Amino acid sequence: MRALIIDPALHSMGGHHYNATLALKAKLGALGIDHDCLASAYASEQAVRELDCTPCFTRSVYGRSYATPDEFEQQVRTTLDELSRALERRPRADLLILPCCDQVLAFALARYLRFRRAPHLLLWALYAPHHNKAFDDPSTTFLRRETRDAFAALQRVVGLQRISAFCETTEMATFYRDVASLEVGVAPGPGLVGGRRTGTRDGDRRGPPVVGCIGFANEAKGYRLLPEAVRDVLGHDPAVRFMIHGIFQGSDAPDQSTVFEALAALGPRVTVSSEILSPAAYLDWLSQIDLVVLPYDPAVYRTRGSGVFFEARRLGIPVLATRGCGFAQAAFDDGSGAEIASRSAASLADAIRHALQELDGMTRCALTAMRSGNQIDGILEAVVGKIVSGRGRRA
Template sequence: MSGTPPLFCIADQSLRDFVGHHFSYDQAVAEAARAAGFTPLVLGHRDLPADVACQADAVPAFRDDIWAQRQGVGPLRRRRDDLFRNRRFAEDLRAALPKDLPAGSILLAHMLTRRQLLGLAEVVDALPRHVTIVALLRYQTEFYDDDLSRRAFARLRRAVGAGARLRLASDSARLARRIGRLAGLPVEVLPIPHTPPELPRPAPAEGRALHLVSLGNARDEKGFFEILDAIRRLRSEPGGLAGLRFTLQANDAAPALAAAIDDLAMDLPEEVRLLRRALSPQAYTRLLAESDILLLPYWREIYEARTSGVLPEALGGGRPVICTAGTWMADELALHGAGILVADHDPAGLARAIRLARQSWTRLAAGAEAGRALCLARHGGDAFMRALVAPPPPPLPAEPPRRVQILYPWPDFLDRAAGASLRSNLMAEVVAPHVEEVCVMQDGAAPTTRRGNILVESLHERRLIRLAKSLGWRALRLLARPLSGAAHREEVLFPWLHLQRLADPFFRRRMERQIGNADAVLLEYGFWAGPVLRICERLGVPCVLTAHDVIEDRVPGSALLRRLTGWLETRALRRASHVVAVTPGDAARFAALGVTARVVPNPVDVAAMSRPLPAPPRRMLERLGIELADRDICLFVGSRHAPNIAAVATLRDLAARLQAGMGPAAPLIVIAGSAAAEEEAPGFIALGRVHAMALAALYQAARLALVPLPEGTGSSLKTLEAMAAGLPVLGTSVAFRGLAVTDGAQAAVEDDLGRWSARLPALLADPDLLARIAAGGRALAANYDHRRVMAAYLPLLGIPEDSEASQALPRLMADDPRLAPPAPARPRLPAFSGGTLPVG
C-alpha cells in the first residue's frame, strides 16, 4: 500500500519472560525500528504473560521455544521431531505475519537452531521478494551441522538464486566465518542492539567494598561453579572477603549447579547476596548501575566464538569485566573496555584476578570509562538498524586461523619419544605462538593436559566401542590370514588402522565437535582420514595431512593387502586440502599418484640437543642409576618399530663379534628406547626407555651414533638428533634417507653390515675424522632446526610466513604455565591504554 510504513517483524520463539536477553534484545530492536520509520511487530511465545507482552509490545504467536523437543527418544524419532518443530515454526510464523507486507519490510528471525532453519526456508520461499529476511545465527557450528540444517542451507541458497532478499547474520565475526563455511552463503556481523541507558560512574573505591556482580541466569557454562569456588578460596585467605562484596543472579540453575548454590547458601558470607528469582528489566539495570565490575569467566569451549549480551551492557555502562582469555569477549575487551583476562576453568586464577581488581580499581575504572563511547558507537539499537537498512557488506575478509586442531592417531603425543610424537610436538610448538590455541586430540585415555596454549586431550573411547574394535580386529586378522601368511600376519595392522574409524559413531561425533570449533586441521598420518576429511569438507575447514611415510611400503607380504592399503592411503591423500611429505622420495611417489605434496622434512630441536648438562655426562648417568663400563660408547636410540628391532639384532651380533675380536678394548654398544627390553651382555647393554635427561647425557657421553637400519620410509629423526648433539653417525644409506650426506664428510655411510666390525673400530681410532664428521653433521642438522623447518606449515594454515609470533595475553602467574591464557590470533586488535590489565 502506497504511503504505508514498512513493517519490521521480530520473530522470537523464546520471548516468554524476562530470563535471558530475549526481552532486552527485542525491545531494543523494536524501539530502534520505530525510530527508523518502521512499524515494529514482535512475535513471541504463546505463553507470554500479559505484563511482559505489554512491556515488549509483543504478540503471542509460537507454540514452541527454540529448545522444544521430545526427550528420551532415539535418533530416528529425534529427527522426526525436529522436522515437526520446523513445520510448526513455519506454520506459526506464516499465520502471525500480515497477509500484505508493505515494500521495504524486514523480517528478523533470531536465536535459530536446526529446529527452525528448514521452516524459515519455507517461509522465505513464500514471502514476496520485496521483503528482506534476516536470519540471525548466534550459536556454535554444532547447532547447524546436521542433515536438516544442510537441507535448509541448500534451500536458502536456491531461494537467493531465485531473487529472495535473504541476509544471514551473526553477532560474532568468529561465528560468522564458521557458519558461512557451513551455509555456503556470506554471513555478515551485526551489532548487539541492547546496551544500557546512561549509567552513573562508579563511586571512588576508597572506604567502601568493591561490588562484583554476575548477571543473567545461573548456568555452568557461564563459569558459575568457578565463581562460587573463587569466593570460597577468597574467604579462606587471610583477610577473607574484606573490601569485596558480591551479588550473584542465581535463578533458573540446573540441578547440579543449584545444589552448589544451596551449599554456599547454607553458610552464606555476609559479603555475598544471592538473587534466586529472575530480575525485571528495571531491577536488572539497577543492579548493573550498582556494580563496579562484572564477572564473566565463561567457558571457552562454549564462548570462544559465541557472544554474551552482558558484555556490551557492561562495557557500554563503563564497567570493567573479568572474562576468559581467547574468547569473543576478549576480542571486545581489546577493542573498547578494561578488565582482566583469566584462564579457562580456573577458579584459583579468578580469585587472584578479583584481588587484583581491588588493588587496581582506579586504573580499571578509568580504562572502562575511556572505552565506553566506542562501545556505544559499535553496539546498540541505532547501530543495529544502520547495519540493516544499509546494503549488505562485502563478505568478511579471510583471516589467519585462531584455533588449530591437531589429530594424532597414537596415545603417546606427550612422550616425545617416538619420531612421530617428537615431530608433531615440534610442529605444535612452532604453530602455537601464531594462534590462540592449538588443540591436540590423541588416541588413548590419558588425562587432559595444557602446556601454555597447547591443549592435549584423549579420545577416551567407550567400553562398547573398544569391544567392537577388538572383535573387528580379530575378524580382520582371521580373514587376512590366508592372504598374509604367518611371516607377514602383522601387516594387516595397516589397513586396519585406516578402516577401524569408518563405522565408529562415537569417533565421528567427537571429530565433528573438535573440527567444528577449529579454523584449520593438521592430520598426522592418513589413518583417520575417512571420517575426518568428510567432516572437514562439509564444514569447509582446511585440512593439512602429513604423510610421515609411505604406508603402502609397510605391507610387502600380501599383494592384496598392499593394494588395499595403497588404495586407502591414496584416497586420503587426494581428499586433503594440502599434503605434506617428509622426504623428496615420498613426494615423488605421491606425485605419481596425482597428489602434489610439499616436502617438510623431519626437524630437530638443535638448541635442546646441545643444551649443557648440570654435571659431566657420566656423573649425570650415575645419578640417574645408569652405570656404564669405562669404554668408548656407541649409541643407538629407537622406539619399538620393526626396522629398529631389526637394527638392535644387528647391533647385538656386532657387539659379540667386536668383543670376540677386541676383548676389553671393544666399544660398548648402548641401546636406549623401547626397541629392546632391558638386557646386558659383554660389550652390549639395552637400557629400555630412559628419562630425557639420561638420553641427553648418553648423547654427550657417546663417541659415535650407530644407525644400521635395514629399511624404512619417511626420514630418520634419530639420525638428525645425533647430528644435532654433535655426535658422528655411522649408518646405512637408509639411515640418511632424505639427507644430503657424503661418506666421510657429514656421516660415515656403510651398507655392508659385515664390514661394520672393521669400520667401527677404525672410526674410533681416528679422532680427527670423527671430529670432521661431527662438525659436518651438526652443520647439516642446523638446516633442519624445527623453528626453520616447521615454519613451512604456517602458509598452509593461512598464516603469513613472515608473521611474527604474537605476544602472550596477560597471565596471572608467570611461574604457573597452567594459568597462561592463549596467545591472541593475528591480526592484533587495537587496545586502549589502560584497557586489558597486564598482570603477573
Template sequence: MDIIFLDNGLIGRGEHSYSLVKKVGEALAARGHCVRAFGMRSMDPAIVAEIGAIPHFRVSLYESESPTPNERRLLRLAAFLRRRPFDPAIPSERTSAKTLNASFREDLAALPADVLRRENLVVVPGLSQNQLLGLVRALRALPEGQRPRVVCQLMFAPDWTPWGRKARLGPKLYRKAFTLARPLIGRSLFFTAENAAIAGLYRELYAIDAKILPVPFGEALGAAPVADRPAFGFFGYSKCDKGFHLLPEAIELCRAKNLAADFVVQLQHGGWEPATVAAEQALRAQGGVRLVEGVLTEADYAAETGKIDAMLLPYDPLLFGLRGSGIFTQSVAAGRPVVAALGTFAAASIASGEAEGEIFAPYDAPALAAAIMRLAARLPESHARAARLARSFGDTHSAGAYADVLLAHAEGL
C-alpha cells in the same frame, strides 16, 4: 512495509529476546515503521500486554527431543562396547533436528497470511540447527514473488546445543540447510551475526557472508566511581555454561587471600543442573555474598548493576564459546571492567582493546579468583580506561544501530 520479529526464544523477561524486541521495536516505531513480534505460546502475559507480542510458536529455541527407542538401544550398545556409562537423559541431536525443524516450519506456515509477504521485512533474531532447515523449507515453499526479505541472526556456533554439550551433527545440519538455501541467499534470505568471531566461523566453514548485527542491551548507565570496598557481580542465568558453578570456590579463594571486596550474585535457574543447585547452596552458606533472586526488571537490573564495580563473565569457552552476551554489552557500554575466560568473545574483546578487564585461564575457579584479585589491585586505573572505551562501544551497540542494519536490508522493497 511491516517489520516482523519471529522469535521462538521470546518467553519471559529474563531472556535477551525480550530486551531486544522491546528496544529495537521502539527504535523502529520512532522512525515510523509498523512493528510486530511473534513469540512463544507460553510467553509471559506481561510481555504480551507491554509490547504487544503475539503468542504463536509451540516449541522453544532451547528445547530438545529424547532419543527414540531404537536410538536408545543403539546408544546403549555403543556405550557398552566403548566401556562408557550410558546416560538416557541426554537428548538426541538427530531426533531434535528432525522434530524441531518440522515444528518450526509448521509454525511458520500457520502465521497470519499478511506476515510472509513480499512487502515485509522479517527478522529471526536467533535460531540453531534445529530451526534453520525449517525456515529454509518454509521460504522455498512460498511462490518467488511472495517471499519477504528475511534477516536471520546466526546466534550460535555450529556445534552448540540447547542442552550444554558440543554438537556432533550440528556442522553437518547447518551445511545441509545452507546448501538448500543457496538460491535464496542474497535475494530473500540474509544472514547476520553478533560479532566478527561468529561471522568468521560461518564464512570459513560455509562461505556465508554474515553482516555484523550487534545485539543492543538498552540504555547503559555509566559506572559509578570505584568504592572503597569494591563489589564484583555475576548477573544473568545461573548456568554451568556461564560459569556459575565456579563462583563459590573462586570467592572462597579470594577470601583466603584477604581480598577486601564484596560479591553480588543473581540467582536465576530452573533447578535442572545439579552443579548449579550445589553452587547455589554453597553461595548461601558463604559470608560476604549478597544474593539477588529471580528475574530482574530493566529498572532493577540497572539499579543492581549500578552498585558493582566489575562484572564477572566466567563463561565456558567450549560450551558458551564465541557468542555475544547482553550483559557483556551493557557492562562495556557502561564503562565497567569485566573478567572473562580465554576463548570467549568477551576475552577476545579485552585482548583487542575493545573492552577492559582481566582474562583468566585455565577454565577453573583458581584462575578465576586470580583474575579477580589482579583486577582488584588495579581497579581505579581499569575503571578509567573502561570509561574511555564506553562511548564508542555504546554507539555501535545501540537499538538505533541495530535498526540501521535491519533497514539496510529493506532497500528495494
C-alpha cells in the same frame, strides 16, 4: 512498512531473548515501523502483555537432542507448521527479524517462503550448529550438513541481497561464511543497555569495590565455582563486596539452590538474588558492579558471544572471563578485561584479587573502549533504507 520479530525461544523476562526483543521493538517504534512478534508457545503472561507478542512455537534451539537426522527434520516440520498457522492470520511483513536464528528456523522459513513473495531478513546466528558446543568440536561435525542445507535453501528462496546476517564474534562469523556461504557481519545482538552509567570508579563513585555476576545461571556459566572463590577473596580483602545474581530455575542447571544458599551464608558483604529482574532492575544491578565476573566454560564459549559481556562493554565496566572465551578477547587486548587462567575456584579467586589491584586502570580502559550506542540502531536503519530504496529487490 511492517516488521515481524520471530524468536521461538522468547519465553519470559530475565534473559537475552526478552532484552533483544525489547530493544528491537524500541528501535522499530522510534523509526515509525509497525511491528509484531512471535514467541514461544510457553511465553509468560507478562512477556505476552509487555512485549505484545503472540505465543507460537513449542520448540526452540534449546530443546534439541541432535540425536539423528530424523530429529532435525521433525523439528523443521513442527516449526514450519506453527509458523504457517501464525503467519496466515497476519498481514505480510516487509522485514523479518530473527534475533536467534538456528538451522531449524532457517529451513522452516525457507520452506514457508518457497512460493511466496520474500521479505528482507535480518538475522543473528548466535550459536554454532550445536547450541551448547563450539563449532570446531569434533562431535558436532555431522551437524554442518544440515546447517549448510538450511541456509542454502533460505538463500535460494529469499535471495542473498535480501539477507542481512550477523554473528557476535569474528570466529563465528567466519564459520558461517564458510558453511552457509553467507555474507556475515560481526555485531552484538540487540541488547538492553546503552549509554553511560551513573558514577564510575575513576570519577564520582566512592566506597568499596563491587564484584558481580548477573543473568541465567546455566551450567556453562560457572556459578558452582563462586562460593569457594568468593569466600577466598573475602578472607583476603576486608572491603570488597559481591553482588551475585543468577536465575537457575528454568536454566539447564536447576539444582543450584545450594550454590546460592552457600553464597548467601557468606555474610553481609555478599548480596544474592535469583529473582527474575525487570529491565530497569537489571540495569540498576549491573550499574552497581565495578567488575563483572564471567567464569564461563571455554568449551562452550570459545566461539560464541555473551550478552552480559556486551552489556558491560556498553556501560564501560571491566570484566574477568575464562581464558579461551573468544567473546572477551577484545577486552583482554585493550586492558578492560583480564583472564581467569583456568576454570577452577582457585583460579577465579586469584583473578579477582589481581583485578581488584588493577581496577582503576581497567576501568579507565573500559571507559575508553565503551560503546555508547547500541549497534542495532545503525543496523536497522541500514536495512530499512535498503527496503525503502528498493535495493535487494529480486529480478
